Amino acid sequence: MSDVTVQSVTVLGAGSWGTTFAKVLADAGRDVTMWARRPEVAAEIRDEHTNCGYLPGVRLPDRLTATSDAAEALAGADAVVLAVPSQSLRTNLKSWRDLLPPGAILVSLAKGVELGTLKRMSEVISEIADVPAGEVVVVSGPNLAREIAQGQPAAAVLACADHDRAVAVQRASFNSYFRPYTNTDVVGCELGGACKNVIALSCGMAAGLGFGANTMATLITRGLAETARLGAKLGADPLTFAGLAGVGDLVATCSSPLSRNRTFGERIGRGETVEQAQAAVGGQVAEGVTSCRSIRELARTAGVDMPITDAMYRVCHEGTDPATAGAELLGREQKHEWS
Template sequence: MSVQRVTVLGAGSWGTTFAKVLADAGRDVTLWARRAEVADEIRTQHTNSSYLPGVRLPERLTATSDAATALEAADAVVFAVPSQKLRENLAAWRDLLPADAILVSLAKGVELGTLKRMSEVISDITGVEPGDVVVVSGPNLAKEIAQQQPAAAVLACADHDRAVAIQQASFNSYFRPYTNTDVVGCELGGACKNVIALSCGMAAGLGYGTNTMATLITRGLAEMARLGAALGADPLTFAGLAGVGDLVATCSSPLSRNRTFGERIGRGETMEQARAAQGGQVAEGVTSCRSIRELARRLDVDMPITDAMYRVCHEGVDPGTVGAELLGRRQKHEWS
């Protein structure tokens, strides 16, 4: 499979950054932006000051606010919209998608209501086989990659040839993609890490240090692995870039919207104040903790940190209270 013309649907931080990655890898990239003024700025000034201030975008990356124009003759289509908006947007784009294009998901989350992973949502709407969707995951903080700092990612697809095609299309001097066939594990890692990052942010806001962070990261990883095992994921995936790699980056960096949101809550801000401070960008973990918690309950999987984040974000429980409850849970063997 040869991929030269790529359309990226969504001009937020990660969508714009991944479009830059593809263009820097020698691909012809069209970026679709919901707002015409954003598309005009990208096309004429080669910047996206709303999401990536100070970053120069490649000349071969163009943009439009017209989806039909963006999708014309694309070899691959990358979906880069928030997870809870994916189904709604796909319904509008479905009839415009080129028949043979490889479909790629950047979205990380579990859909509310259906409890489906993003590749399953794409399959629902487009009719493609779930195993034909390529999922991008890993420690991919957009700002660092946009600045061309070295990074790696995982491209997961049951059809390995499709993953390899996107690997070849996105490999450049600063971005190293690996392939994987465990779509379930990679998607769960990408969704769950946002919830654990909320908890690390709250701990930082409460004034706790490195030991607490390490505890939350490793116990969060255990939660992810348990959920993955219940859904048939490969345990090794959670030891890799889409598991512990993404988890460490998202839980540790001030560039992480989820960690930053959690830190504000830990310092005593309300949900409304924390949302306003995000500048309109989505902290996916706030929604994902609800859908992941419901999925875990359906499968009878113990996810106490996820449950704690749900209670803080959706029931108004104080972060300090849930922290004390987590410490006071019954004693157990580490791997039980």
């Protein structure tokens, strides 16, 4: 696998991050075909080299094309990038499974834990595509789509138990503004990517309530602590959470107004309903709203205490007032920092 050259790449999904990662690959010299569910979006990407619904003002590379025909998109691909929301990944992949080119490297952009099964995205892909979980490459890190699409410098981590596969995708995506690193800790990278969306909700709510930098830093740090506790219980390398998939992704997602999860949380903190907050993020998926439910269940199953995640679940799904949830977090039993 280390000698494999990834030249032809298919990106399944034409949202913000899928389109941005397709641009990254094309700017790295790959031949990229995107699949878009709506024919008009595929036509815009192919003919106008824009995707104004998700990345207004961004011109896409000429070598990037698109189609709404999945079979056409997947034909001859060396790598297939799955760029659909975490909770719809299973259904979508079932429809694509028989079209996947044999031997193609499967790459996951989704960040979440599946409701019901409590599986990470690489586990869902492994099950549906009938490939070893260790062969799925996971992309994580501080990857706010709009900034990267504009060519602003950024890094990411590509995690795969089969390091050679991660290296192949690393070579295929490295360009002048995007620097990918490799990691073999898939569990840690996926949990970091899923949990940070939930912590970003809490930071947004704090901002909506009028709190400042101390509160944000506290939530980020304690959010990292509960994420690392869950990761350690499930076999992750603790060092992963000090890297791009851990603190790196947390800082970006919790502090930027470009983060849908932070924006959603801020609206809730200002007193808006869940429905109003969803409309405020343009109808795009704020993954943390769903992930707080599945991560909370995963933590309970593993016997891990995740108080911020639990608070976000109660606010988003049980109607608890954000200020009340915050007061309850502050009033918890005192303890040692690392207990």
